Structure formats: C-alpha cells, structure tokens
Amino acid sequence: MTEDALPAGEMKYSFKAHVQAHGFAGDLIISSTTINDLVKSIKLLERAGIAPTTASPSQKIEQGTGTPVCPVHQRPMKPSRKPGSFYCSAQVGEGYCQEKARQEHGM
Ligand SMILES: [Zn+2]
Numbered sequence: 180m181t182e183d184a185l186p187a188g189e190m191k192y193s194f195k196a197h198v199q200a201h202g203f204a205g206d207l208i209i210s211s212t213t214i215n216d217l218v219k220s221i222k223l224l225e226r227a228g229i230a231p232t233t234a235s236p237s238q239k240i241e242q243g244t245g246t247p248v249c250p251v252h253q254r255p256m257k258p259s260r261k262p263g264s265f266y267c268s269a270q271v272g273e274g275y276c277q278e279k280a281r282q283e284h285g286m
Contacts, residue, residue: 192217200229247280256280 193210194217207229211217224230246255249267256265256278267276 194221197232198224198229199232200227204232245282247282249276249278249280251276251278 189212191210191212192214193208195206195208198204198207207224209217209220211220246258247265248254249256249269252267252269254267254269257268258264259266259279263282265280265282267278269276271277
C-alpha cells in the first residue's frame with residue numbers, strides 16, 4: 180500500500196471499551212481524527228486511573244474468593260471433584276443446574 184492509497188478526507192476513529200474508574204464502571208468512547216491521537220488518548224487513561232474491566236460478562240468471579248458465580252442463579256459455585264472446576268448446586272426441575280466453570284490460573 181502506498182501513501183496515495185490512504186484516504187485524503189477527514190477520518191474519524193472511535194474506540195469503545197468497558198472501563199472502571201474510582202469505583203464506577205461504564206462504557207467509554209474515545210473518538211479521534213487520527214490513529215495517533217487515539218492511541219495517545221488510550222495511553223492517557225492509565226494515568227487518569229481508568230482501567231479496562233477484565234471480567235467477562237457471562238462468567239462473574241466472586242470478589243476476593245476466586246469462586247465463580249453461576250450466571251443463571253447468581254450464587255457462588257461449588258468446587259467439583261476435578262481440581263479447578265466448579266459446578267452450580269442449584270436444582271433445576273428434576274436435575275441440577277448445568278452451569279460449570281473453570282478457575283483461571285496464571286492471571
Ligand atoms: Zn446455576
């Protein structure tokens with residue numbers, strides 16, 4: 180790709196992230212007209228104490244204990260016989276909740 184292939188008109192870049200800062204969490208959108216400014220803005224977030232949230236929305240980890248929480252029943256899961264594996268002990272109809280989780284290591 181040569182310089183000529185770059186768009187001549189004004190471009191707008193936007194970056195959306197789920198972040199947490201000072202006890203609050205929410206969506207943050209940074210828009211910029213150049214990639215350089217966008218990267219600079221993202222780097223400034225760290226200095227401002229704004230950190231990206233790392234928890235995946237589908238599998239919450241209970242704060243402090245490292246125990247996964249069932250996304251269906253919102254209760255801490257029980258460790259299963261397999262080390263590092265957890266299951267939900269909630270009863271669903273005739274059986275049990277099928278939600279399972281693995282504890283993340285090396286984070
Ligand atoms: Zn469950």
